[in-house]
Amino acid sequence: MHAIRLHAFGPAENLTYERTEDPVPAPGQVRIAVAAAGVHLLDTALREGMTGPYPAPAELPTIPGREVAGTVESLGEGTDPAWLGKRVVAHIGMAPGGYAELTVVDADKLHEIPAGLDEGEAVAMIGTGRTAMGILQFTELGPDSVAIVPAAAGGIGTLLVQYAKNAGATVVGLAGGPAKVAAVRANGADLAVDYTLPDWPRQVREHLDELGRGATVVYDSVGGVTARAAVGLLAKGGQHVVFGWSGEGLHDGRALTFTPEELAERGITSEGVLGPVMMQRAGGLRALEDRALAEAASGRLRPAVQRYPLAEAAAAHRALESRGTMGKVVLVP
Template sequence: MHAIRLHAFGPAENLTYEKTDDPEPGPGQVRIAVAAAGVHLLDTAVRQGIQGPLPRLPDLPTIPGREVAGTVESLGPGTDPSWLGKQVVVHLGFTPGGYAELAVADAARLHEIPANLDAAQAVAMIGTGRTTVGILNFAEVTPDTVAIVPAAAGGIGTLVVQYVKHAGGTVIGLAGGPEKTAQVARNGADLALDYKDPGWADTAREFLDARGLRGTVLFDGVGGPAARAALDLLGPGGQHLIFGWSADGIGGDPGPQLLDEAERTRRGLTQVEVLGPPMMRRAGGDNPIRTLELAALDLAARSVLRPAVHRFPLTEAATAHHTLETRGTTGKVVLEP
């Protein structure tokens, strides 16, 4: 098979397209002919040698990628034969191997792809979608919700905008540049603003004041100046849900976004860092991650959520990484062999 391999940590150019041995499925595993492989911001950090939230860095050389979708083309010993030939999507967990024409996965992790999704959309839902559902579990979204969504053209932001609008709420979506801002408007945001415009917060405040509204929830995976300005748009009782600090890169510090207890009390705000154990506890069930995956795929199957996908050929993995790191992508970045 052909795959993307990383022989040394460093820049995106270190990702090379090579011919390598086909992986063999072990007991209880399947081998998937990959139609789409997800690219995550964490992948770009690992490529540089940054461990981030992973238990350890992979041994080199490695095939990056932890999200794949495609067709089950062979089975390992003891694997349920009904999986053979099915269209599936799977998150590989902490085991990489997705940026390839073939990938091995545990059958217990598999999901069949809903009929109304293609492989790339399914990959978006199994990773970005499950995280989005986990975030939304912290917000009671109703017609009275007034959501502020930084990075509203991104993978999570796109889905949050759709979910709030499906519930009848109001959305102010932020994005960088006119093309992304236009996409946010097409996605249904009531007000789409370019956070590079120094007057965006004033425009948002005028929009809210004209309707007698204040923000009720800030979905913040960005941090930085945009998030700090958006905090001032929340009214008493508002929620600030923190799930990333992409403005500061992987391993960024949520500190600048967090108000001290006295200030939170004065404003009547709640600030919650939702990733990790809090999200898993809120998801519930014996397998919280699978609970979130099932919920995400169900929302997509019912067309409540429709992921945005930015597609690259597998051969252009280095370009995909570079474009993601420089904020040139919209939606979920996916490699297609």
Template sequence: MQAIRQHAFGPAENLSYERTEDPEPGAGQVRIAVVAAGVHLLDAAIREGFKGPLPEAPALPMTPGREVAGTVESLGEGVARLWLGKRVVAHLGQSPTSGGYAELAVTDVDRVHEVPRNLDFAQAVAMIGTGRTTMGILQFADLGPESVAVVPAAAGGIGTLLVQYAKHAGATVIGLAGGPEKVARVQENGADLALDYTDPGWPEKARAYLGGRGATVVFDGVGGEVARGAVGLLGPGGSHLVFGWSGEGIRDGGPLIVEGVSEQVLGPEMMRRTGGSNPVRTLELRALAEAAAGRLTPDVTRFPLAEAAAAHRALENRATVGKVVLEP
């Protein structure tokens, strides 16, 4: 099979498109002919040698990728034959070396979900990872017609879904994005007001639009000055929900802490709030159900698998919208 291989830490050019051995499914596993594989900003950081949540940098050479969708083409021992030929999506695990950037991927059948009929494979990949995280975040926000939600990075994968969900709940939504093209996408996605956060005057425009109302929640995956401006829109009792800080640099940044603001930095808390024996799968099922019902429709930026390096560069340079996906 063809796969992306990384032999040394460093720039995106270290991702090479190579022929390698086909993986074989073990007991309780399936092999998936991959049609779409998810890409994360954290993938790019780990590519450079950043350990992130890992105890140590991954061993090389490796094939990155933790989310795939495609068709089951081979079964390991003990797997029911009904899985053969099914359209599926799966999160392969938290390891950055899980092997998703490839034409074939192996995973435990217990990780697999059938793809809803109204989703293509790339959209399914978006919902199994980005959608799952979105469902986790939304557990901390009681959205309704009286809510005013501010979404920095509203053209990103999670931001796109947060805007849609908040609008479906009847909330007023202010979406922020960088540059006119992304702002237009946010407006098309349903935001009541879409603003360019590279414009220093955007907070004043938001206040004028709200006419004295305060925001009730800021969904913050950016941090930095954009988050500071968004938090400044919160009214009494408003919440600042932090789930990332890409604007500060994922490698060495940290969440923006604002004194006097009700703030939650989300991480393991999402799993604890979900509860149950398998909270990750519970959130995946919720995300896929929302998409199947048409309430959430992920936006996707697609690259050929062979152009994984270009996908990483575009993601790092904020030149993408929605979820970034590789297609063999």
């Protein structure tokens, strides 16, 4: 089979497209003919050998990739034969192997892809979608809500905008550049603003003044000055929900934080929602995955997907790192 292999930690150019041996499913596993493999910003940090809560693989070479969708084409010993031939999607966790024409996955991680979803959309929902569902557990959205979504043209941002609009909320989407702003507007945001322009907070404040309301929640995946300006638009009682810090650089690990005194003075809350706290509320990752796929199957959520050929994984990484993508990035063998 062909796969993307990483022989040394470093830049995107270290991802090489080459031929390697077909994987063999172990007992309880299936082998999937991959139709779409998800690419996550975290993958770019792992590629560079990031250490910390998500350590890079100890052994090289490795095949990156943790989200896959395709068709089950062979089974390991003892695996339920009902899986054979089914279209499936799985988040395989920190174990690598997704950037390939074939990959093996534990059968207990599989979900059958609902009718009406293609494999790229299924990959978007199994990773990005489950995270969006987890984030939304921490807020209650309704007609009185005003949500600010930085990175609103990204995979998670796209889904948050849709979900908030479905709940009747007013949504302000922030994105970088005219093309992304247009995509956010087309996705249903009441106001779409280019956060690369210095006066964007004024535009948002004028819109909120017209409504006679302040923002009630900021869904923050960027950190830095953009998030701080967005939080400055929160009304008393507002929520700052943190699930990333791409604006400060994932590799630096810097999220926007506030002292208890700052929060008390503003009358707002700030909470990080990734990790165990998210899973404890959800009843586990599988529950979030089930919910995300159901939302997409029903048509209530429509993931945005940007596809690259498998052989162009390095280009996909570069585009993701430079914020040159919209929606969920997937590789197509």
